[in-house]
Amino acid sequence: MEFNARHSEQSFTVTLDPQDSGNDQPVSGQGRPFLRRRRDRHGRGLRGALVPAQLPASRTRSEEFEDLVVDSADRLRSLWPDALATVEYLVEEVPDQLEALIASGAQAPLGKYTRGIPAAGDTPAEPTVIAIYRHPVEVLCDTPGQVRELVHEVMVEQVAGLLNVDPGTVDPLFRRFRGQ
Structure with a gap:
């Protein structure tokens, strides 16, 4: 032209x-x-990440989810320091036997807890573990704020089941900010 x-x-x-x-x-x-x-x-918009992978600001979705679990675990440990001192926290992608759960029509669990087994004789002790499933949690949420809230709710419910107390007792702010 x-x-x-x-x-x-x-x-x-x-x-x-x-x-x-x-x-x-x-x-x-x-x-x-x-x-x-x-x-x-x-x-069609930007084709890649704005921050190169080698810089600290570059975080994957799974790393951001792990950060949410760590933040929630820190809050709960500050509220229950003695009871949660030996608890380990895991992030798993999907629950075991997910295909069978979907085929049966049941909702996928968002987390689980496993009580630890103390050491006896030659067998080593198994720690108490709380696991959060990343994909089922993210599927239920539309925004990052909802993911943060749901991760904390799942953590509170798992700790409540582990300690055999009401979730409102575990965290006094449990579901206080959720829209009714």
């Missing part, structure tokens, strides 16, 4: 074709170099 403007003795030419510069000299290379190309090709 070419635009010519002639005003008295001066002329001005603008070309948008990289091969056709006004001097008939070929442009070296085809278009922009690879590193200078736009990332929003064809109007």
Whole structure:
């Protein structure tokens, strides 16, 4: 495409074709170099992460979910320091036997707890474990704030089952901010 403007003795030419510069000299290379190309090709948005993977700000979804579990576990440990001192927390992707649960029509569990077994003789002790299932929790939520709330609710319910107390006793703020 070419635009010519002639005003008295001066002329001005603008070309948008990289091969056709006004001097008939070929442009070296085809278009922009690879590193200078736009990332929003064809109007479909950015194609990759904005932060390179080697920087600390780059976190995967599973790492962000693990951070939520750690935050919730820290809050519960501050409320119940003696009872939760030896509890280990796990993040698992999906529960065992998920296909059988789906086939039976049951809802997938969001978490589970396993009581530890004390050491006896030559057998080592098994710790008490609370596991949270990442995919079932994320499927139920639409926003990151909902994921944070649901992770904490699941953690509170698992600790309540482990300690055999009411979830409202485990965390006084349990479900206080949820919309009714």
